[in-house]
Amino acid sequence: MQITDISAVELSRKIKAGEIKVLDAAKAVLEKIDALEGQINSFVTLDREALLKKAEELQIKIDKGECNGPLAGVPIAIKDNICTQGMLTTCSSKILHNFIPEFSAQAVIDLEKAGALIIGKTNMDEFAMGSTTETSAYKVTKNPWNTDHVPGGSSGGSAAAVAAGECFAALGSDTGGSIRQPASFCGVVGMKPTYGTISRYGLIAYGSSLDQIGPITKNVEDCATMLELISTYDEKDSTSMDRVAHGYATDFTSALVEDVKGFRIGIPKDYIGEGVDPQVRDSILKAAKALEEKGAIVEEFELGLVEYAVPAYYVIASAEASSNLSRFDGIKYGYRTEDYSGLHNMYKKTRSEGFGPEVKRRIMLGSFVLSSGFYDAYYLKALKTKALIKQAFTDSFKKYDMILGPTAPTTAPRIGESLQDPIKMYLSDIFTISVNLAGLPAISVPCGLDEKGLPIGVQMIADSFEEKKLIQAAYTYEKIRGSFPTIQKGE
Amino acid sequence: MAKQYETVIGLEVHVELATKTKIFCGCSTEFGGAPNTHTCPVCTGMPGSLPVLNKQVLEYAMAVGLATNCSISRYSKFDRKNYFYPDNPQNYQISQLYLPICRDGYIEIETLSGSKKVRIHEIHMEEDAGKLIHDEWEDCTLVDYNRSGVPLIEIVSEPDMRTAEEVTAYLEKLRLIIQYLGASDCKLQEGSMRADVNLSVREIGAAEFGTRTEMKNLNSFKAITRAIEGERERQIELIEEGKTVTQETRRWDDNKEYSYSMRSKEDAQDYRYFPDPDLVPIMISEEWIEGIRQNQPELRTEKMKRYREEYDIPEYDIDIITGTKKMADLFEETTKICGLPKKVSNWLMVETLRLLKEKDMDADQITFSSRNLAKLIELTEKKVINSSVAKEVFELIFTEDIDPEQYIEEKGLKTVSDEGELRKVVQEIVEGNPQSVEDYRNGKEKAIGFLIGQTMKAMKGKANPEIITSMLKEML
Structure with missing residues (x-):
């Protein structure tokens, strides 16, 4: 057994017990990266020397007993849209090719405080816009299970790195499924908590009202542990919620209990109907059955409004993005075009050259729906749809403790397949997007492989602030499922 | 017979609030400072930074709203106004369009033709932009973000004013209210109060308003008066010549006493306003409003009434002293120390006003302390110095705020009583x-x-x- 095969929590336990040195964990990760990175392309930025130096410093702290958090000494990767002080943060975009933040995101600060070792920045769809990690300006990340396939996106680099053992856990961000879908495609655990749980300070915004940072991990225990560390109330983010003060505790690890007796689980009929790959459907139903056998009450129901989530999402997220991304103008930081005459020409050339096609598409879409004369017809209508979707979920949670379904309708598509048809790519987010619109917590847990050997993920969704229910159900399911097959490639 | 025209004027007044820190971050709002020293990731629009509303801004806005008879919105939001310009680091300004904090108010103004209500359409909060500085030598433009994120309120009146005199009375009244609230020093020259004039003309008796223009860059009451006269003449001339007034924004050049077109309505940008998702909606409780109402400082009318009852000083003195917050504060503080309102009033009305006039200063620019004026009055009362010495010493208090006791001692100016x-x-x-x-x-x-x-x-x-x-x- 290699060091990289164990979980993050287990690694930290061994480090604190003196069985493994931080430096050895860091070296094990680097070896894995050396062996696989050429095929997978998970990372945009990696500073080996700094990593080894930090590992030694951290070891001293741990030895002195100054650092004994649950992730002390664990090498962790960070999605490239999350600011890391002094470390390049590009959002996988040319326009931020040279941007080094002067501060770290609150979530990164929390992880470092707990003794995590930040190893580098992972590739993503440019500005988190995409579902395949192919829209990155730098490289295409490959699925470690089969490098002809995408890892999903936009947090594809983070999911691939965790799946390949290039790190022990990673941070991703989820605006419409960007943590859960790549986690599902790469056979790892990914969770998006309730909106407001994790500070967005330092997360470079895409769709501010939908964005949440979250963990991508090897198992549910790591997920709960990491989530607990980064769920801190942050006054620097107006949308951050003081959960503890409002009675929504964040002691997520206390929910690592193997018990689903009496859990009421609803499966929306639309989530297992037309358009869902039969192998995915079977795998999901099998997972539901397993929980039922442990005492859960499972039934199918009509959630409604499912088909409206994707259009509402693309209107809202693009509208916010068109404004959020306007600060990238070549004036203050990042890319500036070389030749220009006058201010307007500088803006135009910088942005034309700095942004990729998917980002431009969404900026244009967003600018359009906010234009005077169209605002009511598109943006306001999308907001109303969002409210209705939220209401449909709220009504469901009167009957069910959680909703279960596939994370994505298919397993990972082949590289190149999705870019030709953006609408098809948008529609593949159908099961994850509504969760962001409603601000709910959801987790994706691996539940099987299709006949091509590609992972399938089961998504569990709970009502706002009910992360503990999700963790308990996911943990229980994981125990029933047993260990998930490990990747054979590149070993 | 020549046609008779009526001028219709509405004002948009920007007031810089007197908070110590900016509207969405903790940076200082202090004037001056080397370029980009009063900045942080938030007010320079760094990626990943987020705004957090300064509660004091909201409370000042509510206080101004209450003092101008507005209703306070129980549910208010910030919106983004999107436009590209380098003085604005995010390329959007955080402002309020859809749900401003205050609505439907009015203030009463007094002119020679009597008193009149000018209605206020709304008051909203927003952030100021940075400054562009053109470097002729290097032939480049530099940006200073020290002013970026300084809190402003914009007070939008209804088109209720008809003359420059009414406009001046409205602005004076507004300025006094805001100064009394301590919400701003409202200095037109320094830009902490800025007024844009919306003006149209129509034939007297006409039911519809004419096409209006918006005039910017008005830095004094005199400039405002001249701009109103100038714009009225310009519009009437166009109409008389059978031409039409174009809806546009114009810039007033007070040196040339002439305005020129900045942009017409056709060129107007689409700001693509939408609610800022980074800022949560503001919910205001009845108790909060009541709390602010209770803590509202005494405004001028109340103060004048109290002076009449408490102090035996002439009505003329009351009028002058309460005419600025600075004078009124000085009067009250000094009186509190020495207990001699009449003497204090005399010093303010005679010597202080004389020196202000001589030095071409506003009362707001007074720097001497109530403590030293009170000491001077006491020294004179006890006949430690005589009145001519006192006048001499006062000049030094006025200019340097010297301690009169110490000064008299050092210079041996005590009246010889041996x-x-x-x-x-x-x-x-x-x-x-x-x-x-x-x-x-x-x-x-x-x-x-x-x-x-x-x-x-x-x-x-x-x-x-x-x-x-x-x-x-x-x-x-």
Whole structure:
């Protein structure tokens, strides 16, 4: 057994017990990266020397007993849209090719405080816009299970790195499924908590009202542990919620209990109907059955409004993005075009050259729906749809403790397949997007492989602030499922 | 017969709030400072930074709203106004369009033609932008974000004003209210109060408004008056010539007394306003509003009433003293220390006003402390110094805020009250001026004045003239 095969929590336990040195964990990760990175392309930025130096410093702290958090000494990767002080943060975009933040995101600060070792920045769809990690300006990340396939996106680099053992856990961000879908495609655990749980300070915004940072991990225990560390109330983010003060505790690890007796689980009929790959459907139903056998009450129901989530999402997220991304103008930081005459020409050339096609598409879409004369017809209508979707979920949670379904309708598509048809790519987010619109917590847990050997993920969704229910159900399911097959490639 | 025209004017007034920190971050709002030193990731629009509303901004906005009879929105939001310009680091300004904090107010103005209500359409909060500085030498433009994120409120009136006089009265009243609230110093020249004038003309009796223009860059009351006259004339001329007024934004050049077009309505940008998702909606409770209402400082009308009841000073003095917050504060603080309202009022009305006029200053620019003025009054009351010395010392208090007690001590300006010493000097004067003594004794009362003057001169002004007079009379 290699060091990289164990979980993050287990690694930290061994480090604190003196069985493994931080430096050895860091070296094990680097070896894995050396062996696989050429095929997978998970990372945009990696500073080996700094990593080894930090590992030694951290070891001293741990030895002195100054650092004994649950992730002390664990090498962790960070999605490239999350600011890391002094470390390049590009959002996988040319326009931020040279941007080094002067501060770290609150979530990164929390992880470092707990003794995590930040190893580098992972590739993503440019500005988190995409579902395949192919829209990155730098490289295409490959699925470690089969490098002809995408890892999903936009947090594809983070999911691939965790799946390949290039790190022990990673941070991703989820605006419409960007943590859960790549986690599902790469056979790892990914969770998006309730909106407001994790500070967005330092997360470079895409769709501010939908964005949440979250963990991508090897198992549910790591997920709960990491989530607990980064769920801190942050006054620097107006949308951050003081959960503890409002009675929504964040002691997520206390929910690592193997018990689903009496859990009421609803499966929306639309989530297992037309358009869902039969192998995915079977795998999901099998997972539901397993929980039922442990005492859960499972039934199918009509959630409604499912088909409206994707259009509402693309209107809202693009509208916010068109404004959020306007600060990238070549004036203050990042890319500036070389030749220009006058201010307007500088803006135009910088942005034309700095942004990729998917980002431009969404900026244009967003600018359009906010234009005077169209605002009511598109943006306001999308907001109303969002409210209705939220209401449909709220009504469901009167009957069910959680909703279960596939994370994505298919397993990972082949590289190149999705870019030709953006609408098809948008529609593949159908099961994850509504969760962001409603601000709910959801987790994706691996539940099987299709006949091509590609992972399938089961998504569990709970009502706002009910992360503990999700963790308990996911943990229980994981125990029933047993260990998930490990990747054979590149070993 | 020539047509008679009526001018219709509405104002958009921007006021910079007197908070210590910016509207969405903790940076200082202080003027000056080297470029980009009062900045942080938030007010320079760094990726990943987020705004957090300064509660004081909201409370000032509510206070101004309450003082101008507005209703306060229980549910209010910030919106983004999107436009590209380098003075705006995010390329959007955080402002309020859909749900402004205050609505439907009015203030009462007084002009020679009587009193009138000017309605306020709304008051909203927003952030100021940075400054662009063109470097001629290097031929490039630099940005200073020190002002970026300084809090502003914009007070939008209804088109209720008809003359420049009404506009001035409205602005004066608004300024006084806001100064009294302590929400801003409202200095037009320094830009902490800025007024844009929306103006149209129509024939008297017409039911519809004419096409309006918006005039910017008005830095004084005089400029506003001139711009209104100028724009009225320009529009009437166009109409008389059979041309039409274009809806546009114009910039006033007060040196040339001429305005020129900045942009027409056709060129107007689509700001693509939408609610800022980074800022949560503001919910305002009845209790909060009530709390602000309770803590509202005394405004001018109430203050004038109280002065009439509490202090025995002339109505004219009350009018001048309450005319600025600075004077009123100075009056009250000084009176509190020395307990002599009439004397304090005298110093403010006579010497202070004289020096302000002489130095071409506004009352707001007064720097001396109530403590030193009170000391001076006490010293004069106790006859430690006489009134001419007091006037001299006051000039120094006015300019340098000196401690009068210490100054008098150091310069030896105390009135000599040692009768023996004084008697000696008086004796010498009597002996040295036999002619005047003779004149006085012959019934020429005036001659004693000369002798008093000579004694004062010999005493270098430090004597009490009443004592000298009685001594002289006694000796003669």
